[in-house]
Amino acid sequence: MAKDKIRVLIAKPGLDGHDRGAKVVARALRDAGMEVIYTGLWQTPEMIAEAALQEDVDVVGLSILSGAHMALVPRVMELLAEKGMDDIVVLVGGIIPDDDRPALKKMGVRGIFGPGTPTEEIVEFIRKEVKRPDVQ
């Protein structure tokens, strides 16, 4: 069922303190008509999953520039599944080496957006993914 408003959680897991990119994306999504719950820095996977649950979001966007994605993302995916949120669209942004991308996709990450990705691309991707019924 297509919802009126797409709700997106944007979080920065781990110790990475560079939030400019996350804020740019958050603003772009807001300007595209979405409701963005911005939880900011130093989020643990537990905090992210719980917030995603309470806010009943359609999308979780993780911004990771610290290189810790291979440790953080699996944990987030695990917790989301545990809490019964298999239909959530998880996106990862930041510094993600090409070599790691297939592994992340296998974990269930639907989109990976590196620095310099035009925000329109992210907006369109979300619009497409959220309307489509889950095709796992």
Add this chain to the structure above:
Amino acid sequence: MDLIEHVLKGEKRAVARLISVIEDDEPRAREALAQLYPHTGQAHIVGVTGATGTGKSTLVNEMAKEYRRRGRTVGIVAVDPTSPFSGGAFLGDRIRMRDLFTDPGIFIRSMATRGSLGGLARATADVVKVLDAAGYQVIFVETVGAGQVEVDIARTAHTVIVVEAPGLGDEVQAIKAGIPEIADIFVVNKADREGADKTVLALQMMLDLNLSSRSGGAEWLPPIHKTIALSGEGVGAVVEAVEGHLAYLRESGEFQRRERERAAAELENILRHELMRGLFERVERGLLEEFVDRIVRRELDPYSAAEKLVRGQR
């Protein structure tokens, strides 16, 4: 309805889903609320309002922690404005409440106003009912807080806290019309800043003026508390004041009176909404446009046009 059962058991995922159903005004929202309603009425609803930048979210964060220390469960509804241009919203209140994310006794929901102008979203009162029915004992409702009078909160909450902060260029913020009437408790936050005492004084003077202009003494004199929410300083006293207000409401019969007022206001609101909807469903688009044309041509005045529409005349 299965979802309702899970909500009544306090299961968070069900609570979150039901809130969405209601927020999106899905067809099953009405029935869900009808089933929920008998289970509401236990929670203490505390509204927190004040201009942007006064520290409402931080204050709510600290008050929630204090309530948790006292063994109560807490729900928080944080409202932020929807952009009238894009229809989107940046919901940034949660960021101040990071300590509460994984506390099992706390539920936080961020809401966008989605066009409503009174400081809350149209669905906020109903979302509060969901949290009430789910068993949260204290429910904070944080308004948009753009600085204008936010009447909605007075109708939704039992206790209204108005938050001020010094140095925002307006020690007299609180004197603007409407605020004195809705405040049960004043908090001057960021009290370590210059001008805090001046703000307290301004509030005190305003309250004194208000008191003398009311016939008979007011039974509840809104206290003024200084806090530094970031450090938690002074928050314990505010929570005491909130508890004190609830006790006063119950002992004085005010609680019942406000419940009646709330129910009446809510019924009126819904009736208005329903009548408008019914009317617009009956009137064909073309007819409406025709009336508008006649008004522009000065053949008909807007009042007569409206009357004809209501009566189904041409």
